[in-house]
Amino acid sequence: MTYCIGVLLKDGIVLASDSRTNAGVDNFATFCKMTVFERPGDRVIVLLSSGSLAATQAVIGTLRQRTESPDWATDNVWAARTMFDVAMMVSDAVRHIERRDGEHLAHSPNPFNASFIIGGQIKGEPLRLFRTFAEGNFIEAGPDTAFFQTGETKYGKPIIDRVIGPKTSLSDAMKCVLVSFDSTMRSNLSVGMPIDLACCASDDLKLTSRHRFAPGDAYFSALGNEWVEGVRTVFRNLPPVPADKIATS
Amino acid sequence: MTYCIGVLLKDGIVLASDSRTNAGVDNFATFCKMTVFERPGDRVIVLLSSGSLAATQAVIGTLRQRTESPDWATDNVWAARTMFDVAMMVSDAVRHIERRDGEHLAHSPNPFNASFIIGGQIKGEPLRLFRTFAEGNFIEAGPDTAFFQTGETKYGKPIIDRVIGPKTSLSDAMKCVLVSFDSTMRSNLSVGMPIDLACCASDDLKLTSRHRFAPGDAYFSALGNEWVEGVRTVFRNLPPVPADKIATS
Numbered sequence A, B: 001m002t003y004c005i006g007v008l009l010k011d012g013i014v015l016a017s018d019s020r021t022n023a024g025v026d027n028f029a030t031f032c033k034m035t036v037f038e039r040p041g042d043r044v045i046v047l048l049s050s051g052s053l054a055a056t057q058a059v060i061g062t063l064r065q066r067t068e069s070p071d072w073a074t075d076n077v078w079a080a081r082t083m084f085d086v087a088m089m090v091s092d093a094v095r096h097i098e099r100r101d102g103e104h105l106a107h108s109p110n111p112f113n114a115s116f117i118i119g120g121q122i123k124g125e126p127l128r129l130f131r132t133f134a135e136g137n138f139i140e141a142g143p144d145t146a147f148f149q150t151g152e153t154k155y156g157k158p159i160i161d162r163v164i165g166p167k168t169s170l171s172d173a174m175k176c177v178l179v180s181f182d183s184t185m186r187s188n189l190s191v192g193m194p195i196d197l198a199c200c201a202s203d204d205l206k207l208t209s210r211h212r213f214a215p216g217d218a219y220f221s222a223l224g225n226e227w228v229e230g231v232r233t234v235f236r237n238l239p240p241v242p243a244d245k246i247a248t249s
Helices: A053-068 A083-105 A157-163 A170-187 A218-237 B053-068 B083-105 B157-163 B170-187 B218-237
Strands: A003-008 A012-017 A020-022 A028-030 A034-039 A043-051 A114-122 A128-132 A138-140 A147-151 A195-201 A209-213 B003-008 B012-017 B020-022 B028-030 B034-039 B043-051 B114-122 B128-132 B138-140 B147-151 B195-201 B209-213
Touching (some): A012 A170, A043 A083, A053 A114, A114 A195, A157 B170, A170 A218, B012 B043, B043 B195, B083 B114, B083 B138
Antiparallel strands (some): A043 A114, A128 A138, B003 B012, B195 B209
16 A cells, blocks of 8 residues: 645645555565655655555656657656646556556556656646546646545545645644554554655745655654644543433434 | 444444445445344344445345354354354355355456455454455454454554454543544545444453444544544654755765
8 A cells, every 4th residue: 555645725736645565564675655755946746656666667667758758758757748748647657557567467467557646846837736547547636635645545534624725834744644644554554664855945946955764753653642742632622322222322 | 435443452342333324425425334143142243234235135135144043053053162164155146146146247347346344243253353254255353453343444444453452431532533534534435324333342242332433523524623623733743854854965
């Protein structure tokens, strides 16, 4: 499994991904799921990968190779005019790999599967955030829905729903995303550290920050423990079920 | 979808179910998913149903009819010697309906599906809690895993994980189960009120309490609002991400 999230705010974009891949519970490994294309002052593009590792690596490999090929000189992420064009390129690469691998995996227990969260900014337009599906189609975040998740999305969603809005500060959004990862990892063993956390402030046109939280990270551990303690305290202080509702009706 | 939960504690059992059934988002209805077989002083048995309504109603109908049939005089829930025997009877009824309906539904987008949480006590043994699967096999809760959920289990699981242990009081467990329903309903529209909440205290050998929380219930609404406010306050008071972790690495 995987957990990736991208959050679009007024002040910027926050993106984070876990690093666990697994083919069965006895076959875990660590791979970075965050890919950055950055040319400071011109563009910053962050991709978060979900799906089978062979599929997502093939898509990223294809996108990278096209940046170096004369045949793709006008059709690669460095040449893209807009983030919409980048999302189209990712979509095309997904379909290219699906055509190549799909039929060979049709009867596999792990059929072709690759989806991406794509966030960033190209000079001349604001920050934008997209999410592609395994079929290659995609959607863009807007003011009403400011975040996308992929993979194990459920355990970590309530905190995002309850805390994040378009005006949330980048610092609060990063904290919230980390709490969301803590909740997810406590409930699903197939999501695991390290966590890659990146932030692009609006109009910075580069990675404003990037940090990898390794297992045992003191801040991340404290955050998780304080969160659990706080939640338990809130629960204890909630009003008890009234007596008239626990009498036999 | 559905959300049902049964919690086995030292002091008793708490069981709760939502009431929403749906066949597509434009076809919602309300059905009680809690069935009680009660003979005070002798036994109390609570079933919570998940799956397709036709399947679960057929199973419950079969169990009820067998209590009235001379052919099943020694093989119905009133005659069961133990809760294990009750779980076997539910399992047999599930397989009976599956044999009848299964092949007719094999190509339906909603194939045969019925699973149950079964909690209660029969005089002579302690309270016991079981969960059957769609295939009819089943498991029993023990001291290490004190609760079972069916249906939309994820959003409501973290609070249960973090608060409930075998020594939790019945009152706290009921409050926690209601918070778990609040979290689930905020994130999944296909789980809906009313919520049926029942409790059997150990050795009461009857329903100790049963209450239906209708939409707009003042206590349930206050609980949900205080929970959200409390969680937001805890979040605000968590330490911010340290400056060295949000610098570009």
